[in-house]
Amino acid sequence: MSALFLHPAFWLFTGVLVVFANRRRMPGTPVGVIVALGALLALLRGVEGTLETSVAGFRLVWFHADRLSLLFALVFAIVALLGFLYGSHRMRAGETVAALLYAGSAIATVLAGDWITFFVFWEAMALSSLALIWQGGTAGARRAGMRYLLVHAAGGALLFAGIALHLAGGGETSLGGLVSGSPPFWLILGAVATNAAIPPLHAWLTDAYPEASTSGSVFLSAFTTKTAVYALLRLFPGTEILVPLGAAMTLYGVVFAVIENDIRRLLSYHIVSQVGYMVTAVGIGTQLALNGAASHAFSHILYKALLFMGAGAAIEATGLRRLSDLGGISRGMRFAVVMYGVGALSISGAPLFNGFISKSMIVSAAAEEHLLWTELLLVLAAVGTFLSVGLKLPWFAFFGERRGVRVRPLPTNLLAAMGIGGGLCLLYGVFPDLLYSRLPYAATYAPYTLDHVVSAMQLLVATGFVFYLARKTLVPSPALALDTDWLYRVPFARVVAAITRALAATGPLAQALRGETVVRLEATARRLAAPGAPPRRRESFAFRASIGWTVLFAAVAVVITWIVVWLRNPG
Amino acid sequence: MAAGLGGVIAALAALDVLGFLSGAEHHGGIWNSVPLGDLALGALGAGILVWFAKRILKRLLSRPENYYDGTRQP
Incomplete structure (x- = not known):
């Protein structure tokens, strides 16, 4: 029983109930x-031990704590x-509830000791992060969420x-035990690669994260991709295909x-790039590499949250989000800019910052x-x-040409979070050593050698020099860059729309494909969460159709899986 | 600005040479075995990245901000 009350996710899920019950009386x-x-x-x-129950056999x-899961749970908290x-x-009650569920689910996922618990919280994480994206409150957020x-x-x-195939094939219920190269191995690797945002499965991240609220982005930057890194570390260490995938990923994000x-x-895009380092390390699979992946995930969560806080601070202070609109705003938000600089030097691997001690590993x-x-x-x-x-972001957003943008003062709590x-x-x-002492394997790595420090400094200085020369070439312009999301935003969407319209005369099927029932359920949930609130306007055809097709797709996938499982193991 | 940058590069070069003279361990690619190799790699790498992103990728993939507005996307 004590383990239940010491389960970190228990605290966060309890918070959900408290916030929901008091949603009208207190923030x-x-x-x-x-x-x-x-x-x-x-x-x-230092919670330890195991909490388990038996359900339907x-x-x-x-709750299953070891050094790897505790490291991720700690940084998530x-x-x-x-x-x-x-x-x-x-943050209002709705966003707080979504964030609590998201953080709690992420912690519960990394502390799960069996496949079913892992799956339940993995999916809870997906749904709560979706709710968090929708709390961005804009049409762009709703569409990106879909x-x-x-x-x-x-x-x-x-x-x-x-998981179904693994269990049906006699696999253990405890997390792990995948046979390399088997169908369950590849299916689960595909799922984890999706959440890790390995290109070309990455565009959901760069599409959705910028559409959340400023605080929502901070949460989003931390949990989904890093839970996937945890899963890679736990389930796929030494899988060689991850080395080229991860290395390509690091450059893909950087170039975009x-x-x-x-x-x-x-x-x-830099989440994609940094997760690429971790994916590469998991693929290399040595103790140093796995320690590097775990420590870089830890470091990355901290500095990336800080960077999103800095970007959010600029948005809150000015109401603007494009580099081409910003410029010269640092005078009005000096502390936030300094803290952003700490995050930028950390992600860049500058000595004395946390990215240096993990990336160099x-x-x-x-x-x-x-x-x-x-x-x-x-x-x-x-x-x-x-x-x-x-260089580019701080130069064009905080320094550079002043465009007469009005900078509102930032609240103390925001600055305090950035300071911490x-x-x-x-x-x-x-x-x-504060981090190394918590790594999964005994760490003997020494980051502060003359070789490492001088090498890192040379790279930074050379990059600064090139930026100085090329700064006019790098002037941002108001445009978007096509990415792999184009595939499902244009051709796939057209096919779906055509099929849905062709089936329009078939009554219940067309209604299901248009997602009418799900939209009604969502409206009911909204009324429960905010009684008396005016109903939202009728959703567009494309919005409803995408819900319907998502549900249909998931249902078909489940049915096919059960048929395959049954055929393999009819008894 | 130029003098400052020159000073930083000189200091890094001195440290790098010191590292080589002291016999400190260097591992990895060839750029680690040459004094100021990382500086050269950094400059070359940054230059290539800027050139590729702005001259190739941007021309191929850049679209107006309202590109998706007319599509039937969710």
Whole structure:
């Protein structure tokens, strides 16, 4: 019983009930701060042991703590606390509930000890993150959320199919035990790759994250992709295909970031790039590499949250989100700009910042295994990271040409969250053993050698020099760059619309495909959450159709999986 | 500006040479075995990235911001 109360997710799920019950009487975010702090303290106390129950013959392990899962749970709790503190001046009950569910589900996923519990919380994470995106409150957020749902329904179906086949084939219920190269192995890897945003399955991230609210983006930057990294570390260490995929991923995100104009989309491309380092390290599979992946995930969550806080601060202060609209606003938000700089130096791997102590571990692991091309790509990606996050974004948003943009003062809670986030990036950068002592394997890595430091400094200086020369070429322009989401935003959407219209005369099927029932359910849920609120206007055809097709797709995937499972194991 | 940058590069070069003279361990690619190799790689890499992104990728993939507005996307 004590383990239940010490389960960090228990704190966050309890917070959901408290906020929901008091949604008219008090703002939710103080509750968010308190329960996230409770979860963090529970983790810092060093909870251990196992909590399990048996349901329908399945052994469900709700809580299984080891060094890997505790490391991820700890940083999830830290960023949840920072996120609630950051957004406490603006988050309403709905967004707080979504964020609590999202953070709680992410922590519960990494602490799950069996496949079924893992699947349940993995999917809870997908749905709560969708709710968080929709809390952005704009038409763009609602549409991006639908596309997010489409992709994650596909990923969820793959995961479900993989787990069902694994269990039907006599696999253990405890997490792990996948046979390399088997159908469950590839299905589950596909699902995890979707959540890890491995190109070409990445566009949901760069599409949806910039559309959430400023505080929503902070939460989103932390959980989904890093839970996928946790799953890769847990289930697929040493899978060689991940090395080229991850290395390509690091450069993919960087190149798109160079031409991106939206500040949060630019940072989102750098999530793709940074997760690429972790994917590469998982593929390399040595102890140094796996430690590198885990430590870089830890570092990345902290500095990426800080960077999204900085971007959000610029948006809150000016109401603008495009580099081409911003410029010269640093005078009105000096502390936020300094803290953004801490995040930028961290992600760029500058010595004394936390990215340095984790990223160099992965590059060294590639070097130790004589993966020359991989190492070269990782180094080039580091150069590109500093170019766009460390130089381009701050130059064109905070410094550069002043455009007469009015800068509103930022609230204290926002600055406090940024201060704590920046402090943690520095703390772990200066005292790496604080992180290394928590890694899955015993760490003997020494980041602060003359070779490493001078090498990192040379890369940064050279990049700064090139930026100085090319700064006029890099002037952002108001445009978007096509990415792989074009495939389902244009040709796939046209096919779906054509089929749905062709079936329009068939009554119930057409109604199901148009998502009428789901839209009604959503309206009912909205009335329950906010009684008396005016009904939303009727949703567009395309919006409803995408819901219907998502549900249909998931249902077909489930039915096919069960048929395959039954054929394999009819008894 | 130029003098400052020159000073930083000189300091890095001195540290790099010191590292080589002291016999400190260098591992990895060839750029790690040459004094100021990382500086050259960084400059070359950043230059290629800027050229590729702005001259190739942007021309191929850049569209007006309202590109998707007329489509039947969700």
